[in-house]
Amino acid sequence: xxxxxxxxxxxxxxxxxxxxxxxxxxxxxxxxxxxxxxxxxxxxxxxxxxxxxxxxxxxxxxxxxxxxxxxxxxxxxxxxxxxxxxxxxxxxxxxxxxxxxxxxxxxxxxxxxxxxxxxxxxxxxxxxxxxxxxxxxxxxxxxxxxxxxxxxxxxxxxxxxxxxxxxxxxxxxxxxxxxxxxxxxxxxxxxxxxxxxxxxxxxxxxxxxxxxxxxxxxxxxxxxxxxxxxxxxxxxxxxxxxxxxxxxxxxxxxxxxxxxxxxx
Amino acid sequence: xxxxxxxxxxxxxxxxxxxxxxxxxxxxxxxxxxxxxxxxxxxxxxxxxxxxxxxxxxxxxxxxxxxxxxxxxxxxxxxxxxxxxxxxxxxxxxxxxxxxxxxxxxxxxxxxxxxxxxxxxxxxxxxxxxxxxxxxxxxxxxxxxxxxxxxxxxxxxxxxxxxxxxxxxxxxxxxxxxxxxxxxxxxxxxxxxxxxxxxxxxxxxxxxxxxxxxxxxxxxxxxxxxxxxxxxxxxxxxxxxxxxxxxxxxxxxxxxxxxxxxxxxxxxxxxxxxxxxxxxxxxxxxxxxxxxxxxxxxxxxxxxxxxxxxxxxxxxxxxxxxxxxxxxxxxxxxxxxxxxxxxxxxxxxxxxxxxxxxxxxxxxxxxxxxxxxxxxxxxxxxxxxxxxxxxxxxxxxxxxxxxxxxxxxxxxxxxxxxxxxxxxxxxxxxxxxxxxxxxxxxxxxxxxxxxxxx
Numbered sequence: 213x214x215x216x217x218x219x220x221x222x223x224x225x226x227x228x229x230x231x232x233x234x235x236x237x238x239x240x241x242x243x244x245x246x247x248x249x250x251x252x253x254x255x256x257x258x259x260x261x262x263x264x265x266x267x268x269x270x271x272x273x274x275x276x277x278x279x280x281x282x283x284x285x286x287x288x289x290x291x292x293x294x295x296x297x298x299x300x301x302x303x304x305x306x307x308x309x310x311x312x313x314x315x316x317x318x319x320x321x322x323x324x325x326x327x328x329x330x331x332x333x334x335x336x337x338x339x340x341x342x343x344x345x346x347x348x349x350x351x352x353x354x355x356x357x358x359x360x361x362x363x364x365x366x367x368x369x370x371x372x373x374x375x376x377x378x379x380x381x382x383x384x385x386x387x388x389x390x391x392x393x394x395x396x397x398x399x400x401x402x403x404x405x406x407x408x409x410x411x412x413x414x415x416x417x418x419x420x421x422x423x424x425x426x427x428x429x430x431x432x433x434x435x436x437x438x439x440x441x442x443x444x445x446x447x448x449x450x451x452x453x454x455x456x457x458x459x460x461x462x463x464x465x466x467x468x469x470x471x472x473x474x475x476x
Numbered sequence: 477x478x479x480x481x482x483x484x485x486x487x488x489x490x491x492x493x494x495x496x497x498x499x500x501x502x503x504x505x506x507x508x509x510x511x512x513x514x515x516x517x518x519x520x521x522x523x524x525x526x527x528x529x530x531x532x533x534x535x536x537x538x539x540x541x542x543x544x545x546x547x548x549x550x551x552x553x554x555x556x557x558x559x560x561x562x563x564x565x566x567x568x569x570x571x572x573x574x575x576x577x578x579x580x581x582x583x584x585x586x587x588x589x590x591x592x593x594x595x596x597x598x599x600x601x602x603x604x605x606x607x608x609x610x611x612x613x614x615x616x617x618x619x620x621x622x623x624x625x626x627x628x629x630x631x632x633x634x635x636x637x638x639x640x641x642x643x644x645x646x647x648x649x650x651x652x653x654x655x656x657x658x659x660x661x662x663x664x665x666x667x668x669x670x671x672x673x674x675x676x677x678x679x680x681x682x683x684x685x686x687x688x689x690x691x692x693x694x695x696x697x698x699x700x701x702x703x704x705x706x707x708x709x710x711x712x713x714x715x716x717x718x719x720x721x722x723x724x725x726x727x728x729x730x731x732x733x734x735x736x737x738x739x740x741x742x743x744x745x746x747x748x749x750x751x752x753x754x755x756x757x758x759x760x761x762x763x764x765x766x767x768x769x770x771x772x773x774x775x776x777x778x779x780x781x782x783x784x785x786x787x788x789x790x791x792x793x794x795x796x797x798x799x800x801x802x803x804x805x806x807x808x809x810x811x812x813x814x815x816x817x818x819x820x821x822x823x824x825x826x827x828x829x830x831x832x833x834x835x836x837x838x839x840x841x842x843x844x845x846x847x848x849x850x851x852x853x854x855x856x857x858x859x860x861x862x863x864x865x866x867x868x869x870x871x872x873x874x875x876x877x878x879x880x881x882x883x884x885x886x887x888x889x890x891x892x893x894x895x896x897x898x899x900x901x902x903x904x905x906x907x908x909x910x911x912x913x914x915x916x917x918x919x920x921x922x923x924x925x926x927x928x929x930x
Contacts, residue, residue: 275815277811277814277815280810280811280814280820282737282738283738305817305818305819306817307817308814308815308816308817309816309817312815312816313811313815314815315808315811315812315815317808319806319808319809319811319812320812321809321812321813321827322809322831331813331816331818331826332816332817332818335816335817335818335822335826336817382812385812385816386815386816388816389816389817
């Protein structure tokens with residue numbers, strides 16, 4: 213897999229997200245300190261770092277989920293395809309249709325599997341009729357690599373699935389609205405190793421169509437699934453580069469300490 | 477055999493136990509166990525006292541109130557003489573209606589005298605005194621029956637008439653021969669007659685539907701009083717409370733919980749809502765008197781005003797329980813909805829509200845149950861003390877015409893002098909409790925039915 217990744221990286225994809233001097237304050241806490249980063253399209257980018265380093269906070273800036281937290285103030289510039297997402301003309305609801313999100317804990321709606329996936333397309337008016345909606349749901353569940361397991365029980369409750377299945381259902385739900393970017397906030401931290409392997413495999417497939425940004429606690433996971441890695445520490449983006457380089461030959465001493473297990 | 481190595485034979489000393497054996501409970505553990513047993517005993521004792529109070533309460537209510545659900549009737553043959561009721565003999569309803577209850581009283585008297593003769597009881601009572609056996613409403617009952625069916629005139633009909641409250645009390649054991657000595661209404665001779673008639677099956681107790689469906693009656697006719705009209709008053713009040721407090725309460729809670737910014741103003745509102753829930757209900761009563769009656773000139777004693785006052789009282793309860801059930805919906809559900817691009821309102825209406833619904837409905841029903849049993853605010857807007865003798869003519873009348881409510885009616889009966897009303901007050905409490913139990917049962921069932929896990 214390492215060889216493949218090196219090959220991929222030789223073809224550098226164009227930049228999807230550009231962040232410049234992003235600062236986030238929660239009340240008096242300065243959570244993100246002047247982060248600059250360029251995230252490439254059709255690439256898996258991993259954010260790693262010790263707990264509380266701001267990697268999840270930065271991830272939530274990318275689809276403005278921080279807006280829902282009272283007291284959170286985001287400054288700086290984040291552009292997706294050259295459009296500033298913090299521009300006053302941008303409606304966060306429209307943005308979130310374009311930037312899907314998968315959360316740490318699987319959180320399917322307490323509804324049927326079908327309704328879970330169909331909800332996004334329904335509210336965005338992506339389907340004209342039932343047949344189209346059925347197609348969208350099937351496509352999303354196939355992309356979520358869960359179609360074969362649930363095709364016979366689409367109307368069973370989504371909460372009745374196993375943890376790993378639930379998380380893949382949530383990924384299917386996120387891709388159903390045809391986003392361009394998929395944000396994943398520690399998507400495997402609540403899963404067992406087998407389910408984790410399945411989700412990681414899925415993330416690798418999603419790279420064909422989406423720009424995937426994944427926050428992870430596990431450095432092995434970052435090394436396995438990502439092409440580029442960003443290391444956050446105490447709100448700073450310490451180092452950002454190709455995954456292979458970060459893990460084998462980091463430039464910053466803090467990165468090296470974290471990777472070798474001396475901090476974090 | 478002799479060369480058994482001595483060293484192997486020496487038994488190995490078991491390691492000396494550190495401290496005491498596990499098989500012996502030490503003093504400290506014993507003390508802790510005793511404390512635990514004592515604590516359990518306190519709990520059981522407290523539970524026992526509570527249960528005893530509950531049993532005593534139920535016993536008091538049932539033993540005092542169940543008798544209100546039966547009523548004594550006297551069976552007698554009344555000659556409906558044509559010359560008294562319809563002199564012209566043309567059965568003109570207008571003319572028959574002109575005969576008042578005074579025209580019927582002598583007929584009933586004759587019927588009673590006839591009954592005394594037929595049963596062969598010796599009595600020195602005057603015919604006039606005999607009528608004390610029957611309710612003073614007996615003539616009116618007979619008249620209603622004749623007006624409904626004029627064909628009966630000229631025949632001798634067998635009718636069941638309400639016995640007076642003293643006779644009813646005697647049959648239920650409330651009035652004794654000893655207590656009659658102090659009573660001007662009934663003599664021992666009346667009771668001899670009742671005994672004879674009861675043995676002949678002419679006086680009997682039956683289930684009293686009129687108590688549940690009927691109207692209140694004046695002080696002299698406790699045997700006729702029912703809680704039906706007050707029940708209707710309560711129903712109209714509850715409709716007003718439900719229609720106003722559910723939408724207002726739920727909308728306010730959703731705004732406060734999901735949309736309102738966290739600032740000083742919302743903090744103040746929040747604290748005040750909690751305080752309002754603890755405000756004595758009579759305060760809402762006087763507020764209702766000042767605002768709805770004196771300022772807005774809404775009719776006094778009207779269920780509409782009662783409902784408005786009870787809405788004020790129920791709103792904080794509904795807001796608090798709704799906010800609690802909105803809070804209990806995990807934030808991950810909101811995140812999930814926002815994450816796929818739902819607007820905040822869509823997240824609330826599509827996901828949070830349906831999940832919170834059982835809690836909201838439970839809170840609403842419990843709030844309604846509380847309002848149903850509330851008496852103090854009704855005192856101030858004139859719903860206590862109003863004699864609910866007439867059914868409202870329609871829905872509009874139901875809201876606007878003066879009426880009473882169940883707890884107000886119970887209070888009204890409890891303060892009247894005649895012990896027959898006291899029995900009805902207890903009976904009214906049984907009816908009220910049946911309603912409250914039914915509402916709580918619905919709340920429990922809703923919670924069970926819609927409880928979901930995530």
